[in-house]
Amino acid sequence: MSTPTPPQPPARPRLGVFKFASCDGCQLTLLDCEDELLGIAAELEVAHFLEASSEAAPGPYDLVLVEGSVSTPEHVERIRRIRADARHLVTIGACATAGGVQALRNYADVEGYLATVYARPDYIETLATSTPVSAHVPVDFELRGCPIDRGQLVEVITAFLAGRKPAIPNHSVCFACKRRGNVCVTVAHGTPCLGPVTHAGCGALCPTYGRGCYGCFGPAGTTNLPALVPLMQRDGMSEEDIGRFLHTFNVTAFTAVEEQGQPGVTDDEGSG
Amino acid sequence: MSDPTPRYQELRIPSLARVEGETALHLRIHDGTVTEARLKIYEPPRFFEAFLRGRAHTEPPDLTSRICGICPVAYQMSACRAIEDACGVVVDGQLAALRRLLYCGEWIESQTLHIHMLHAPDFLGEDDVIGLSRSHPEHVKRGLRLKQTGNAVVELLGGRAIHPVNVRVGGFHRAPTRAELRLLEERLRTALDDAWDTVRWVAGFEFPDAECDADLLALAEEDTYAIESGLPTVLPYDETLPPYSFPLRDFTDRVAEEQVSHSTALHSRLDGRRHLTGSLARWAVSGHLLSPLALEAAREAGLGDPLSRAGVGRAEVCRNPYRSILVRAVEVLYAVEEALRIIAEYERPASPYVEVPARAGIGHGATEAPRGLLYHRYAFDGGGRVTDARIVPPTAQNQGAIEEDLRRLVQAGLDRGEGSEAELTRLCERAVRNHDPCISCSAHFLELDIERTH
Numbered sequence: 001m002s003t004p005t006p007p008q009p010p011a012r013p014r015l016g017v018f019k020f021a022s023c024d025g026c027q028l029t030l031l032d033c034e035d036e037l038l039g040i041a042a043e044l045e046v047a048h049f050l051e052a053s054s055e056a057a058p059g060p061y062d063l064v065l066v067e068g069s070v071s072t073p074e075h076v077e078r079i080r081r082i083r084a085d086a087r088h089l090v091t092i093g094a095c096a097t098a099g100g101v102q103a104l105r106n107y108a109d110v111e112g113y114l115a116t117v118y119a120r121p122d123y124i125e126t127l128a129t130s131t132p133v134s135a136h137v138p139v140d141f142e143l144r145g146c147p148i149d150r151g152q153l154v155e156v157i158t159a160f161l162a163g164r165k166p167a168i169p170n171h172s173v174c175f176a177c178k179r180r181g182n183v184c185v186t187v188a189h190g191t192p193c194l195g196p197v198t199h200a201g202c203g204a205l206c207p208t209y210g211r212g213c214y215g216c217f218g219p220a221g222t223t224n225l226p227a228l229v230p231l232m233q234r235d236g237m238s239e240e241d242i243g244r245f246l247h248t249f250n251v252t253a254f255t256a257v258e259e260q261g262q263p264g265v266t267d268d269e270g271s272g
Numbered sequence: 273m274s275d276p277t278p279r280y281q282e283l284r285i286p287s288l289a290r291v292e293g294e295t296a297l298h299l300r301i302h303d304g305t306v307t308e309a310r311l312k313i314y315e316p317p318r319f320f321e322a323f324l325r326g327r328a329h330t331e332p333p334d335l336t337s338r339i340c341g342i343c344p345v346a347y348q349m350s351a352c353r354a355i356e357d358a359c360g361v362v363v364d365g366q367l368a369a370l371r372r373l374l375y376c377g378e379w380i381e382s383q384t385l386h387i388h389m390l391h392a393p394d395f396l397g398e399d400d401v402i403g404l405s406r407s408h409p410e411h412v413k414r415g416l417r418l419k420q421t422g423n424a425v426v427e428l429l430g431g432r433a434i435h436p437v438n439v440r441v442g443g444f445h446r447a448p449t450r451a452e453l454r455l456l457e458e459r460l461r462t463a464l465d466d467a468w469d470t471v472r473w474v475a476g477f478e479f480p481d482a483e484c485d486a487d488l489l490a491l492a493e494e495d496t497y498a499i500e501s502g503l504p505t506v507l508p509y510d511e512t513l514p515p516y517s518f519p520l521r522d523f524t525d526r527v528a529e530e531q532v533s534h535s536t537a538l539h540s541r542l543d544g545r546r547h548l549t550g551s552l553a554r555w556a557v558s559g560h561l562l563s564p565l566a567l568e569a570a571r572e573a574g575l576g577d578p579l580s581r582a583g584v585g586r587a588e589v590c591r592n593p594y595r596s597i598l599v600r601a602v603e604v605l606y607a608v609e610e611a612l613r614i615i616a617e618y619e620r621p622a623s624p625y626v627e628v629p630a631r632a633g634i635g636h637g638a639t640e641a642p643r644g645l646l647y648h649r650y651a652f653d654g655g656g657r658v659t660d661a662r663i664v665p666p667t668a669q670n671q672g673a674i675e676e677d678l679r680r681l682v683q684a685g686l687d688r689g690e691g692s693e694a695e696l697t698r699l700c701e702r703a704v705r706n707h708d709p710c711i712s713c714s715a716h717f718l719e720l721d722i723e724r725t726h
Contacts (some may be wrong), residue, residue, distance in 0.1 A: 021316045025341020025434040031389060032423060032433055034416040041402045052389060053400030054701070071316045101338045104323040116322040126317050147341060147434040205431040209438040210624075211445040214334065216435070244327065248335065 013062030016048040018082055020068030020075050021102055025147040026093035027051045027067050036154050043161055059085025063160050069095040069130040083137035091133045094146035098218050098253040103130040146216040146249040149201045169200050170221035173213050177204035185212055192232045197223040218250035219257045297700055309679040321661045329355050329630045329656040330441050337435045345378035346641030348439045349500050354648040355441050358635025361628045366621040367443040373614045374429045375500045376607040381422025382642040383600045386708045388415030391597050394702045395477040414466050421463040443625030453615045460612050467605035474601050475573040479594045485509050486546040486673035488553035491640055497561045500639045507556050520636040523647050540669050548673040549644030549666045551599040556589045566606035573598045593706035630656020641666055643708050667709045674707050
C-alpha cells in the first residue's frame with residue numbers, strides 16, 4: 001500500500017481514536033505519554049477518544065488512530081464509516097496492522113473455538129477471521145507493535161502535525177540490539193531469537209532482558225526467514241515449536257512472509 | 273408519583289466513555305419502576321481460552337497478558353501461579369518479593385489512571401482529563417507524575433509498562449541489581465507525598481449516598497494485604513452469615529459462570545449470590561492488614577478504622593461504590609510504601625527464576641488485579657501442553673453487582689423525578705465508572721436503551 005503525503009494540517013486538527021478487537025493497550029500508550037500528553041492535547045483537538053473522554057464528537061477527523069482488528073460483521077461496516085470520516089488514518093498496533101493475537105482463529109475452526117468458550121455459541125456474532133484494517137480500507141500509515149512504542153507514537157503524531165512522513169525505521173530488532181550494546185543471545189547462549197526477522201521499535205527489549213525476541217512487532221521490511229529456521233532448529237526447537245513461535249502476536253504477517261517471502265503488511269520506508 | 277416522561281419510551285445513548293471497552297445498557301421501566309437493568313457487553317470474542325490449547329506450559333503468561341493492556345501484569349501473575357501450581361513449584365523469597373514489586377507498579381499506575389483520568393472528572397463536572405487539566409492543573413500533573421512512577425517500576429522490572437517481557441514461569445528472565453532498583457527510590461519517595469495528596473484531594477469530593485448489596489470477594493493473606501496471592505475470602509452482605517474462605521481449587525464450583533443472551537461476557541455468581549470483587553472487597557476483607565501509614569490515610573479520608581472492629585478482625589466495610597475512589601487512593605499509597613519496603617530489603621537472587629519442569633496436571637492461580645480477583649486454571653498433558661484453560665476476570669464477576677447497582681440508582685433517580693435521557697445517562701455512566709470495569713477483559717461503549725411501559 002502506498003503512503004500518501006500527509007496533508008498540511010489546519011490549526012488544531014481534530015483527533016479521533018477508535019477501537020476494534022483489542023486489549024486497549026495501544027490506546028493506553030497514548031495516555032502513557034505522560035510527559036507529552038498535555039502538549040499533544042494542546043496541539044490536537046481530541047474529538048473522539050472514548051477511553052479517555054466523555055466528549056465524543058462526530059467527524060470529520062483530521063487524524064484517526066485505529067486500534068484493534070476487524071472481527072465482526074459490524075466492524076466491517078464501522079471501519080468503512082470511520083475511513084470516510086478520516087483525512088489521515090493510522091493503524092496503531094499489531095491487531096489493527098496484522099490482525100493481532102486473535103487472528104490465531106484464522107487458522108482454526110472458529111465453530112470449535114466458539115464451542116470451547118461459550119455454552120451457547122449461537123448468541124455470539126463473529127467473523128471466522130480477525131483481519132487488519134488494511135484488508136478493508138486504505139490506510140495511510142501502519143504503526144507496529146504489541147503494544148506500540150510510546151516514542152514511535154509520538155513521532156507519528158509529531159510528523160502528522162508537521163505534515164511530513166514519520167521517521168520509523170524499517171530495519172530489524174538486531175540493529176537496535178547492536179546499538180544497545182547487547183551480547184547476541186543466539187550467538188552467545190544459543191537462545192532462539194526472532195530479532196533478525198522482526199521489525200524494530202521496541203528497543204530490543206527481550207534480548208536486553210536475556211530472552212529471545214518473540215516477534216511482537218511483526219516482520220521487518222526485508223527478512224530472510226528461511227535462513228533463520230535452521231538456526232532455531234540448531235538451538236533445540238522443533239518445527240512445531242518454530243511454528244508456534246512465529247504464529248502468535250503477528251500471526252498473519254509472519255505467515256505471509258513464510259508463504260510469499262515478503263511481509264504481508266505495508267512497507268514503510270524511513271531510515272533508522 | 274407522577275412520571276413526567278411518556279408512558280413508553282425507548283432511549284439510546286451511544287457511548288459510555290472512560291471505561292475500557294464497549295457496553296450497552298438496556299433498562300426496562302414499567303410504570304415508573306425499573307424492572308430490569310442489563311449490561312450488554314459486546315466486546316467481540318477473542319477466543320483466548322480456545323487458542324491457548326496446545327500451547328507449551330511456558331506460553332500463557334505472554335499470551336494472556338494480551339487480554340488486557342491495562343492490567344497485563346495481573347494476567348501474567350495469575351497465569352504463572354496457576355502453571356506453577358500444576359507443576360508443583362513454589363516461587364518464594366526474593367523472586368516472590370520482585371513479583372509483588374512488579375504488581376505494586378501496576379497497582380500504582382493503573383489505579384492512578386482510573387482515579388485521575390477516568391473517575392475524578394465525574395466528581396468535578398468535567399468530560400475528561402483534558403478538561404480537568406484546565407480546571408485542576410496541579411492535580412492532573414500530580415496524577416501524571418504518580419502514574420509515571422508506577423510505569424517506571426513496571427518498566428524497570430518488566431521492560432515495558434504494557435505487556436512486560438521480563439516475566440516468565442518460575443520468576444523473571446533477568447533479576448535487577450540492587451543498584452538498578454535503588455534508582456527508583458527517589459521517585460517513589462516523591463510518589464509517597466503525591467499519593468498522600470491524592471488521598472486528601474479525593475477525600476474532599478462529594479459522594480452521593482449509595483450502597484452495593486453484593487457479597488464481597490477478595491483474596492486474603494494471614495499477615496499482609498493480599499495482592500499477588502491469597503485464599504478466596506467472602507464477606508457476605510447478610511451480616512448474620514460469617515465471613516468464610518474456600519480453597520482456590522474450588523473456585524469454579526463456587527463462582528459459577530453462565531452465558532446470557534445479551535452479553536459476550538459470561539455472568540458469574542458466588543455460591544448462588546451476587547458478588548463484587550475489587551478495591552471495596554479488598555478493603556473490607558484485608559483493610560486491617562494495611563500499613564500504619566495507609567491506615568492513617570484511610571482514617572483521614574473518612575473510610576473509618578478497620579482496627580476498631582477488632583473482635584471481627586475485619587475492616588470497616590465501605591459499600592458505597594462512589595467511595596471506591598478513596599480506597600483506590602489509599603491502595604496507591606500502600607503500593608508505593610510496599611515498593612519502597614521491597615526495594616530496601618532486596619538482595620539479588622542467585623538465579624532470576626526457578627526451574628518449572630512440565631508435568632501433567634491441573635493448576636489454579638488467582639491474584640488481585642487492580643479491578644479485582646483474577647482467576648486462571650490450566651490443565652496440562654504429560655508433555656506440558658495446555659489441554660484446557662479457564663480464565664475468570666474481575667469484570668465478568670462484577671457484572672451482576674453492577675447491574676443491580678444501576679437498577680437501584682435509576683430507580684432512585686426516577687423517584688427524585690430525574691427521568692430525562694440526559695439525567696439517566698449521566699447517572700448510569702457514573703455508576704459504571706465507579707466500578708472501574710475493564711471490559712476488554714470480559715467482553716465495550718455504553719449504549720443506553722430504555723424501554724418504558726405503563
